[in-house]
Amino acid sequence: MCTNSKGCKNTGQDLRIASVLRGKKISLKVDGNQVIAYEGETVHAALTAAGIRRLKDSKSIDSEKPGSRGIFCGMGICYECLVTIDHVQDQRACMTFVEDQMEIITNES
Amino acid sequence: MKVKYHWKAKYHVVIVGSGIGGISAAQTLAGHGLDILLIDENAHPGGQLLRKSETSSRRFFNFKPDMVKTKGFSLIKKVNDACSEIDRIHQAQVLGIFNDRRLLIHTEGNKNQNIPRVKNQNSGQVIEVQAEHLILATGARERYLPFKGWTLPGVMSLGAAQILMKSYGVLPAFHTVIAGSSPLMTVLASEILNNKGKVAAVLDENPFRKKLRFLPLIQHHWPKLLEGAFYTAQMMYCRVPMVNQTRVIEAQGKENLASVIVAKTTLDGHVITGTETKYPAQALTVGYGFVPNIELAVQAGCDVEYHTTGGGWIVTVDKNLESSVNSIYAVGEITGIAGGKKSHIQGKLAAISVLKKFDKLNFKNKRSSLLTQVKQLHFLNHKQAVYAAFLNHLCRLPQVAYSQIPDDTLICRCENITMGTIKKAIEQGFITSGGLKKATRCGMGRCQGRICGTIIFDIITALTKKNPYDIGPSLSRAPVKNVAISSFLNQPI
Numbered sequence: 001m002c003t004n005s006k007g008c009k010n011t012g013q014d015l016r017i018a019s020v021l022r023g024k025k026i027s028l029k030v031d032g033n034q035v036i037a038y039e040g041e042t043v044h045a046a047l048t049a050a051g052i053r054r055l056k057d058s059k060s061i062d063s064e065k066p067g068s069r070g071i072f073c074g075m076g077i078c079y080e081c082l083v084t085i086d087h088v089q090d091q092r093a094c095m096t097f098v099e100d101q102m103e104i105i106t107n108e109s
Numbered sequence: 110m111k112v113k114y115h116w117k118a119k120y121h122v123v124i125v126g127s128g129i130g131g132i133s134a135a136q137t138l139a140g141h142g143l144d145i146l147l148i149d150e151n152a153h154p155g156g157q158l159l160r161k162s163e164t165s166s167r168r169f170f171n172f173k174p175d176m177v178k179t180k181g182f183s184l185i186k187k188v189n190d191a192c193s194e195i196d197r198i199h200q201a202q203v204l205g206i207f208n209d210r211r212l213l214i215h216t217e218g219n220k221n222q223n224i225p226r227v228k229n230q231n232s233g234q235v236i237e238v239q240a241e242h243l244i245l246a247t248g249a250r251e252r253y254l255p256f257k258g259w260t261l262p263g264v265m266s267l268g269a270a271q272i273l274m275k276s277y278g279v280l281p282a283f284h285t286v287i288a289g290s291s292p293l294m295t296v297l298a299s300e301i302l303n304n305k306g307k308v309a310a311v312l313d314e315n316p317f318r319k320k321l322r323f324l325p326l327i328q329h330h331w332p333k334l335l336e337g338a339f340y341t342a343q344m345m346y347c348r349v350p351m352v353n354q355t356r357v358i359e360a361q362g363k364e365n366l367a368s369v370i371v372a373k374t375t376l377d378g379h380v381i382t383g384t385e386t387k388y389p390a391q392a393l394t395v396g397y398g399f400v401p402n403i404e405l406a407v408q409a410g411c412d413v414e415y416h417t418t419g420g421g422w423i424v425t426v427d428k429n430l431e432s433s434v435n436s437i438y439a440v441g442e443i444t445g446i447a448g449g450k451k452s453h454i455q456g457k458l459a460a461i462s463v464l465k466k467f468d469k470l471n472f473k474n475k476r477s478s479l480l481t482q483v484k485q486l487h488f489l490n491h492k493q494a495v496y497a498a499f500l501n502h503l504c505r506l507p508q509v510a511y512s513q514i515p516d517d518t519l520i521c522r523c524e525n526i527t528m529g530t531i532k533k534a535i536e537q538g539f540i541t542s543g544g545l546k547k548a549t550r551c552g553m554g555r556c557q558g559r560i561c562g563t564i565i566f567d568i569i570t571a572l573t574k575k576n577p578y579d580i581g582p583s584l585s586r587a588p589v590k591n592v593a594i595s596s597f598l599n600q601p602i
């Protein structure tokens with residue numbers, strides 16, 4: 001999944017580095033769509049590889065424009081990558097490892 | 110469901126953080142008959158520095174003249190081998206430290222033991238552990254300079270991009286712009302190029318002149334300089350545009366990042382209007398140096414002090430690395446940003462201080478050789494200050510970079526507080542970190558000021574020219590990290 005047609009030479013491929021040895025191929029359900037992942041990856045790595053960058057909308061009380069958010073710190077401190085995982089809300093995508101048939105919902109209000 | 114628990118209620122030594130400082134302490138402590146617990150937020154030991162994925166081939170020869178990482182990976186192996194003596198809790202966060210070094214720890218619990226996740230029940234649980242001696246090795250995070258649109262998905266820290274590649278083998282995007290003032294920029298560029306990704310540009314805040322001025326400071330760290338030169342040559346070979354004295358002024362895109370607007374700056378750090386350039390990219394990585402993670406130490410009551418050469422507020426320690434609180438030690442980046450080498454040395458020194466307290470280092474003991482190392486370690490520890498001064502000065506931005514942030518730019522990402530709101534509150538007299546927090550809610554969101562705290566400190570400093578001690582560090586209270594109420598109810602069986 002690449003939105004920029006000019007920059008996407010290897011069509012059909014994701015952002016995974018080919019030379020890296022990976023775990024077992026598994027399948028996630030992201031917002032109802034099937035997404036491929038590999039054991040040992042975090043949710044945020046699998047979503048990035050699949051081109052899914054928008055993970056939530058900012059929910060602050062005073063905010064006029066909520067604005068979409070995605071991975072920022074990547075190490076569990078910024079809480080910008082919160083998604084719903086297996087019906088549990090506000091899980092950090094960067095700190096949770098993928099499991100087969102995991103259900104992920106982005107931007108659940 | 111019955112879960113097997115691996116931890117005890119009481120330990121001789123608890124180490125928080127299994128980065129290079131934490132594992133260095135653990136490895137030194139092992140073999141003396143002490144009960145040791147190592148707690149870490151990540152699934153694997155090694156912290157932020159020691160991350161690597163299994164690869165089969167590389168585009169470029171892997172050039173690593175600096176031995177710190179090699180040493181670090183062998184330490185991980187040693188700690189793994191000493192598993193009978195060192196208990197470990199991974200994917201856990203310490204929520205607070207209370208009287209007599211009682212730690213409240215949130216753990217994912219069942220996930221640790223590789224037992225399949227129970228749907229709807231993964232909030233983990235909170236446990237209590239007591240430490241006779243406590244070593245804090247909580248590491249550092251990155252420093253940022255906010256700009257319009259820095260909240261767009263696709264804009265991330267340099268570290269986030271490195272984690273994606275090194276731990277999970279995923280490129281941050283097909284085209285990545287790298288910006289900031291951190292030495293991590295060239296490292297990241299090299300990693301992207303090694304893995305057949307594209308670097309749209311490397312944009313350095315620093316004027317070339319500033320970098321040259323700091324060269325004498327790096328004298329004893331020539332491998333780092335050599336590494337930098339190698340990365341630069343690699344970027345030139347791959348025709349990556351490298352621009353000095355350039356600042357990101359806007360990230361554009363509808364829902365995701367689509368392009369980055371940058372502008373040249375004057376030598377003293379003012380943006381020069383009319384010099385804007387646009388780079389199309391799906392990822393923009395930014396980093397402006399490092400901030401020590403002192404939250405837990407502050408919550409525990411440890412004294413802190415301010416040093417620009419140490420990356421800001423750091424934990425005060427004596428020469429045995431003991432903090433102002435009895436039997437709480439601090440090692441690594443939280444005693445001053447200086448990289449892995451210092452963490453390695455300090456981890457060892459703190460461990461030796463603890464071993465002395467347990468009277469484990471006498472001449473009958475075959476590992477008494479540790480005592481003879483102390484002098485040398487103190488010398489090496491002191492020597493790291495030179496590199497620390499270089500690193501922290503190189504990353505440091507001029508004050509105008511903070512005072513001239515446009516009013517509509519978001520500063521606190523969690524609570525959506527703009528520069529305009531913060532400036533207004535400062536004008537009204539809220540000129541301490543604590544006061545500004547109460548006046549505007551900045552730093553009160555989920556990250557608890559971990560992202561915006563230092564930015565706000567730098568904004569107050571730039572606008573009021575006040576002394577750091579008048580502004581003060583942000584306070585931390587337990588729980589220092591987000592935790593679900595339900596996890597307090599999930600008691601161990």
